[in-house]
Amino acid sequence: MTTQLSVNVNAIAYLRNRRDLPWPSIIDLARLCLDAGAVGITVHPRPDERHIRTTDVHEIKALLQEPAYQNAEFNMEGYPEERFLALCEEIKPDQVTLVPDDPSQSTSDHGWDVPAHADMLSDVIARMQSFGARVSLFLDADPDMVPHVKAVGAERIELYTGPYGHTFEAAAKADELAKLKATAEAADALGLGINAGHDLTIQNLPPLIEAAPMIAEVSIGHALTADALTHGYAQAVTLYRQACGQVT
Numbered sequence: 001m002t003t004q005l006s007v008n009v010n011a012i013a014y015l016r017n018r019r020d021l022p023w024p025s026i027i028d029l030a031r032l033c034l035d036a037g038a039v040g041i042t043v044h045p046r047p048d049e050r051h052i053r054t055t056d057v058h059e060i061k062a063l064l065q066e067p068a069y070q071n072a073e074f075n076m077e078g079y080p081e082e083r084f085l086a087l088c089e090e091i092k093p094d095q096v097t098l099v100p101d102d103p104s105q106s107t108s109d110h111g112w113d114v115p116a117h118a119d120m121l122s123d124v125i126a127r128m129q130s131f132g133a134r135v136s137l138f139l140d141a142d143p144d145m146v147p148h149v150k151a152v153g154a155e156r157i158e159l160y161t162g163p164y165g166h167t168f169e170a171a172a173k174a175d176e177l178a179k180l181k182a183t184a185e186a187a188d189a190l191g192l193g194i195n196a197g198h199d200l201t202i203q204n205l206p207p208l209i210e211a212a213p214m215i216a217e218v219s220i221g222h223a224l225t226a227d228a229l230t231h232g233y234a235q236a237v238t239l240y241r242q243a244c245g246q247v248t
């Protein structure tokens with residue numbers, strides 16, 4: 001399996017929202033990403049619309065319905081509150097990634113305590129699957145949490161890679177990578193798909209993929225957008241696809 005790249009466009013929306021102007025265009029840049037070989041687009045429409053707005057979600061959906069992008073995937077991330085779930089039912093993305101974020105959080109910084117929310121998650125997962133979405137649960141690197149994901153019916157986990165991306169001292173980085181590897185292997189053994197994301201970079205991606213080659217998809221936004229300021233957006237996508245081990 002080759003790890004696929006889904007580009008998160010939250011950061012583009014942040015930049016666009018600085019002024020009451022329609023540029024940078026999320027749709028134009030999403031088109032660039034897909035044409036450069038990204039498997040799909042990821043958004044995280046937060047309740048305060050600090051970056052991705054509901055209108056953006058509808059416009060991306062329309063883009064992915066164009067003939068050229070029929071095979072592209074739409075991944076919607078968010079906390080399972082009613083507004084987000086209703087939007088998912090309206091948009092019908094290919095994948096819904098459930099994230100345990102409080103609305104006040106500055107960004108996603110932890111995975112689910114699945115047993116503590118098992119009944120709610122089971123119901124939400126079934127609700128999202130009823131329109132055909134694949135459901136992924138955002139998870140800390142903890143193999144013991146994996147069987148609970150299986151029990152609530154999700155198809156995938158998304159490994160929260162922030163602690164790995166935030167460490168720079170070799171021993172700490174090795175320790176975080178080992179935890180990610182063990183969690184990916186536990187999920188693979190139970191037949192769960194494995195995604196990964198948060199603070200992944202061109203530098204830290206190859207060791208992650210080497211440690212856990214069964215990772216099906218990484219969703220990357222912040223560092224890719226930063227690198228796009230240097231290399232251009234299409235070239236940045238190519239560089240990240242190469243870091244995923246894809247031949248471009």
Ligand SMILES: CC(=O)[C@@H](O)[C@H](O)COP(=O)(O)O
Nearest residue numbers: 010044077099107108197198
């Ligand atoms: C779930 C995750 O780690 C990211 O996809 C998250 O969407 C980042 O959110 P912000 O772009 O709002 O920081």
Ligand SMILES: NCC(=O)COP(=O)(O)O
Nearest residue numbers: 197198199219220221222
């Ligand atoms: N799920 C992770 C994601 O979509 C983007 O995270 P980041 O690359 O912006 O940290």
